[in-house]
Amino acid sequence: MFNIEEFDIKLDTQVIGRNFIYVEEIDSTNDFLMKTEENYPNGTVVLAEHQSSGKGRRNKEWKSEKNNNLTFSILLLPNPNFPNVNLINLSASLAIAQTLENLYQFDIELKWPNDVLINKKKISGVLIETISKSDKIEKIIVGMGINVNQPTFAGKYDIRPTSIRIESKREVSREKLLSEILNQFEENLLLLEKSSSKILNAWRLRCKMIGEKVKIIRGKETKFGIFDDIDHNGFLILKTREGYEKIHGGDISLR
Amino acid sequence: MDLNLLRRLIKLVEKSEITEFSVQEGDLKVKISKNGSGSVVNFTAPTNVAPQNTQIPQAVQQTQESSVKEESKEEPKSENLHEVRSPIVGTFYRAPAPDADPYVQVGDHVSEGTVLCIVEAMKLMNEIESDVSGKIVKILVENATPVEYNQPLFLIEKD
Numbered sequence: 001m002f003n004i005e006e007f008d009i010k011l012d013t014q015v016i017g018r019n020f021i022y023v024e025e026i027d028s029t030n031d032f033l034m035k036t037e038e039n040y041p042n043g044t045v046v047l048a049e050h051q052s053s054g055k056g057r058r059n060k061e062w063k064s065e066k067n068n069n070l071t072f073s074i075l076l077l078p079n080p081n082f083p084n085v086n087l088i089n090l091s092a093s094l095a096i097a098q099t100l101e102n103l104y105q106f107d108i109e110l111k112w113p114n115d116v117l118i119n120k121k122k123i124s125g126v127l128i129e130t131i132s133k134s135d136k137i138e139k140i141i142v143g144m145g146i147n148v149n150q151p152t153f154a155g156k157y158d159i160r161p162t163s164i165r166i167e168s169k170r171e172v173s174r175e176k177l178l179s180e181i182l183n184q185f186e187e188n189l190l191l192l193e194k195s196s197s198k199i200l201n202a203w204r205l206r207c208k209m210i211g212e213k214v215k216i217i218r219g220k221e222t223k224f225g226i227f228d229d230i231d232h233n234g235f236l237i238l239k240t241r242e243g244y245e246k247i248h249g250g251d252i253s254l255r
Numbered sequence: 256m257d258l259n260l261l262r263r264l265i266k267l268v269e270k271s272e273i274t275e276f277s278v279q280e281g282d283l284k285v286k287i288s289k290n291g292s293g294s295v296v297n298f299t300a301p302t303n304v305a306p307q308n309t310q311i312p313q314a315v316q317q318t319q320e321s322s323v324k325e326e327s328k329e330e331p332k333s334e335n336l337h338e339v340r341s342p343i344v345g346t347f348y349r350a351p352a353p354d355a356d357p358y359v360q361v362g363d364h365v366s367e368g369t370v371l372c373i374v375e376a377m378k379l380m381n382e383i384e385s386d387v388s389g390k391i392v393k394i395l396v397e398n399a400t401p402v403e404y405n406q407p408l409f410l411i412e413k414d
Contacts, residue, residue: 249378
């Protein structure tokens with residue numbers, strides 16, 4: 001069982017996680033916040049012990065063992081100073097990476113746009129969904145899934161999964177991990193408003209594919225080139241024979 | 256000068272940081288300048304232009320000090336058409352998943368809040384809802400193709 005008191009003592013934020021909703025089972029924490037008619041406050045966090053239909057990108061599944069991992073969503077309400085949503089995306093995966101480094105001394109790799117890897121295996125994923133009325137973004141939902149104490153993974157995955165337990169050979173406190181991720185995420189969002197280049201640089205430092213030959217698959221299209229850098233929006237800059245091209249989506253792998 | 260082109264120019268100036276903009280097409284010179292919240296349009300046509308050309312400038316001159324929105328009411332047919340635009344750069348999807356039915360089709364009636372499409376960038380899924388009630392008259396973008404920031408996606412005839 002998730003110990004809410006223990007989590008609450010370690011939470012050191014102003015906004016994120018101050019309204020905390022804990023549920024045993026839910027279809028998807030992202031869907032809950034997307035579909036709700038309630039006006040939940042900015043920073044509301046919904047944590048579920050079990051998601052019956054946990055989501056990844058374009059209806060891929062996020063599978064997670066009950067009571068062993070962290071699957072939660074954070075609600076962000078835009079304000080006039082709100083930065084580019086794509087940078088929130090990078091700030092989220094960065095917050096997870098920084099926390100895993102600080103707490104367990106892992107060597108973390110960030111895979112564009114927002115996967116968190118250890119030894120080429122996936123330990124965490126982020127799925128951000130937003131709702132807009134025409135061109136005005138009304139709410140942003142940051143879904144995070146972290147493999148914490150799950151001992152084994154059966155089945156087929158796009159990227160081989162791993163957990164903190166597998167990598168560190170011990171069970172860890174999910175309460176402490178969640179509070180630290182939220183603390184770090186809030187810190188990153190505040191920094192993002194002041195200086196987005198610091199967030200981009202911290203992200204670049206952990207992206208080992210920069211400078212490498214890569215393959216990007218998007219639908220039926222495949223592109224080859226060198227992963228040159230990320231731009232101020234977080235888009236991937238691909239260097240090809242024809243020149244530089246900005247990429248804003250697709251599955252990227254080393255060539 | 257085409258009134259639709261003029262409207263597009265006004266919108267462009269409105270959204271940009273430019274405060275003054277002028278363009279000349281043949282004998283007709285259009286100057287758009289921004290003061291505070293609304294835009295002001297100035298026309299200067301030389302005295303020797305053909306009568307059919309002077310009619311449009313005169314009509315617009317009367318509304319010189321009024322806002323752009325009021326001015327576009329002159330053509331009720333296009334005033335009733337509403338564009339839904341993309342809030343981000345990304346890929347346009349008409350359905351929630353590759354094997355699912357599209358959210359909407361041409362001819363469908365939508366209300367404010369009806370989900371129209373998804374625009375995805377960097378695994379960020381942006382669900383776009385209609386900001387008006389009306390009938391979808393045109394879908395301006397192909398499924399699974401890239402869209403730019405502020406690019407029109409749907410044309411809706413308002414109720």
